Amino acid sequence: MEKVQVGRPREFDADEALQKAMVVFWQQGYDGASLTDLTERMGISRKSMYAAFGNKEQLFRKALERYTEMQAAYVFEALRAATAIEVATTFLNGSVVANTRPGCPAGCLGVQGALAVGATGVVARDTLVAWRAMGQGLLRDRFQRAVDEGDLPAAADPDLIARYLMTISNGLSVQAAGGATREELQQVAGTALRNWPPA
Incomplete structure (x- = not known):
C-alpha cells in the first residue's frame, strides 16, 4: 500500500532561512528585528516560520546557536x-x-x-x-x-x-x-x- 504524505513538504531551505534570520538579529538586535523583517528576509510566511522554528524567541536562540558555530x-x-x-x-x-x-x-x-x-x-x-x-x-x-x-x-x-x-x-x-x-x-x-x- 502506498504511503500517503501528511501535510505539504517545506518549500524552503530551513538552513538558509536560519542563516538569514541570524543576520537580521545581528544587524537590528532582538527588539529591532520585527517578525515582518525576519520573515521577509527569510523568504517565508509567519506560519512557516512558526512551524519550522517556533516563536521569535526560539528563532533567536537558534540563530545564536548558528552564530556560535560559525562566527x-x-x-x-x-x-x-x-x-x-x-x-x-x-x-x-x-x-x-x-x-x-x-x-x-x-x-x-x-x-x-x-x-x-x-x-x-x-x-x-x-x-x-x-x-x-x-x-x-x-x-x-x-x-x-x-x-x-x-x-x-x-x-x-x-x-x-x-x-x-x-x-x-x-x-x-x-x-x-x-x-x-x-x-x-x-x-x-x-x-x-x-x-x-x-x-
Missing part, C-alpha cells in the same frame, strides 16, 4: 591552544576578524543583540548575558588549567584574566559596530596582549 568558532580554537598566551592571542585575534568580516554586519551578535531592550526583549537579553558568561567561564577554566600546569604564575587569577579578555573582546565589538577598521582593532588587541598576563 564565534574562534573561541573554541583559542581554548585548544597550547599555552595561555596563545589562548589569549588566538581569542583576541579571532575576535577582531569575527567583528570585521567582509559581507557580515560589523560587531558581535552576542554583544549587541540585546544591549537595550524593552519588556519583550528581556529573555533575549538574559540569553545573551548567559552566552557571554559561558564564554568567560570557558576561558576561566582554561586559565585555571594554565595555573595548575605552571604555564601561568601560581598567583594569577584565572577569573580576572578571563574577564579582562572578555571585556577587551566586547569592546572590540562595540568599536567595530561604530566603524573601527580591522587594522585599528588589531592595534587594540596587540596593546592588550602586551599587558599579559593582567595583574
Whole structure:
C-alpha cells in the first residue's frame, strides 16, 4: 500500500532561512528585528516560520546557536591552544576578524543583540548575558588549567584574566559596530596582549 504524505513538504531551505534570520538579529538586535523583517528576509510566511522554528524567541536562540558555530568558532580554537598566551592571542585575534568580516554586519551578535531592550526583549537579553558568561567561564577554566600546569604564575587569577579578555573582546565589538577598521582593532588587541598576563 502506498504511503500517503501528511501535510505539504517545506518549500524552503530551513538552513538558509536560519542563516538569514541570524543576520537580521545581528544587524537590528532582538527588539529591532520585527517578525515582518525576519520573515521577509527569510523568504517565508509567519506560519512557516512558526512551524519550522517556533516563536521569535526560539528563532533567536537558534540563530545564536548558528552564530556560535560559525562566527564565534574562534573561541573554541583559542581554548585548544597550547599555552595561555596563545589562548589569549588566538581569542583576541579571532575576535577582531569575527567583528570585521567582509559581507557580515560589523560587531558581535552576542554583544549587541540585546544591549537595550524593552519588556519583550528581556529573555533575549538574559540569553545573551548567559552566552557571554559561558564564554568567560570557558576561558576561566582554561586559565585555571594554565595555573595548575605552571604555564601561568601560581598567583594569577584565572577569573580576572578571563574577564579582562572578555571585556577587551566586547569592546572590540562595540568599536567595530561604530566603524573601527580591522587594522585599528588589531592595534587594540596587540596593546592588550602586551599587558599579559593582567595583574
